[in-house]
Amino acid sequence: MESFFSRYKGLLVLGIVLLVQLIALATQIHRPTVTAGADARSDGHHVRVVRLAIAVVVAPVERALTGVGHGTRNLWRNYVYLRGVRQKNYDLQAEVDRMRLEQMSLLADARQGQRLQQLLGFRQQYLYKTVVAQVIGTSGSDQSRVILIDKGSNDGLKPDMPVITPDGIVGKIREVFPDSAQVLEMNDQTAGAGVILETTRIRGILRGNAAGQVQVIDLLPDDRIKPGERVLTSGGDQVYPRGLAVGDVESIALDRQHPPYIALTLRPAANLAQLEEVLVITETSGALSAPGVGSEAEMQRSMDTAAGALPTVDSATGTTTRSATALHPDRFTPGTVPPASSMRPGEPKPESH
């Protein structure tokens, strides 16, 4: 018996190690809780502790490396790379003069805009409270699109907070540690968001795929969707505020896994491959809206449409009537065909629409 164990010691150890990890994996699959409005796979307590322990060791080193990298870069920019500075100075001066003229023109437009905004009673649209964070690392794997930032719970960060750049959304906070946090990028396979196409107003679900592309899925084929169309956050996922830029439609193809649905591949607005600094939205205003998505006019139009589709009760007679008028009435539309009691045998058919 002893010789059996000593002979197959390596294989037995491998078996035990695999079994333990298999059980650990199974625990993680059962344990996650899907938070409301988010598809984040929250970790159990023990898994969080492991991630925290690793982050506590790794994050300071990465922060130091990033600091050294930036220091070297600044040294190069400020002291070493001085060639052509005089010429650049002349060029910049010329550009400043040109921009001053442009600024005067823009100032007039801005004042006009402010007046119009006050006139229409628009609400302030970007009342976000943000925290600037620096990207200090990645997951180191192309199967998991996660980045590490240098801000954590000590800076007020919480899981599921949206992360953006001035160009567009990046992802959302996945795990928060005291001085660092993991951000799940929108092109990760487990990421998701509610989106809307800017011009066609078609809503869809954003997902990442194995190749690291960003896709909008669960859409029925529609001729109106064209490459180049802008995609914005819809706000339906209760994570990302409405109207933030997601990207542009790059290609349209049949979703092989879920026919007959189509999948739109996007060109992300934010450069996900090389992120230096990001903004974490820690607070948003009560009613977020952005131009083109949550405008008052659109809200009013939606309410009118909804109201028109609902039956109304006539207070005088107590009968229920439909006030809706069909956009393209046909012979099946109520009211377009006379009642049967008024028709006579042999009479020609009423004209169909």
Added chain:
Amino acid sequence: MALNSTLTRHENETTFHPVVLVVVPILALILQVYVPHLFPHFVLLDLPLLVVIYFGITLRGQVAGTMAGMLIGLVQDAQTGHPIGVNGMAKSIIGYAAASIGIRIDVDNTISRMLLTAVFTLANSILIYIIERRLLGFDGQWLWLRETARILANALASVVVFWILDRLRRKG
């Protein structure tokens, strides 16, 4: 000479300073998460995998190879957004296999090392694909182009990485 007997193995026992055994995996793990931030294509390289393969084939202990693979894999998992254990399981098997093969093959030959690295890189990707798709239910895709690039990148990098690690080992 391609093959070595187990007798030769005992004559050429390889050991490392304990500091090397600790620092090298940590350095590989830190570089793996830091460098892709500067050079995104670096993500094709798997430095921790190279370290597991190297320690496996040079230390030639199946238990040591398995444990090294498991620990390095688990730390890698902790830094991803995926459940912990995916890389842990894959690299445990790679560590065991590398140690098993290291007993039988001349692992000091550069061509053998490159071929071994290529095979283990492919095996690692297949294992992760199976674990993620079959056990975790992810909608994973097998991308041949990416996997080929990964195999080539790791095989070429192994020449440099193994050469550096060779300087750190001491023969008994």
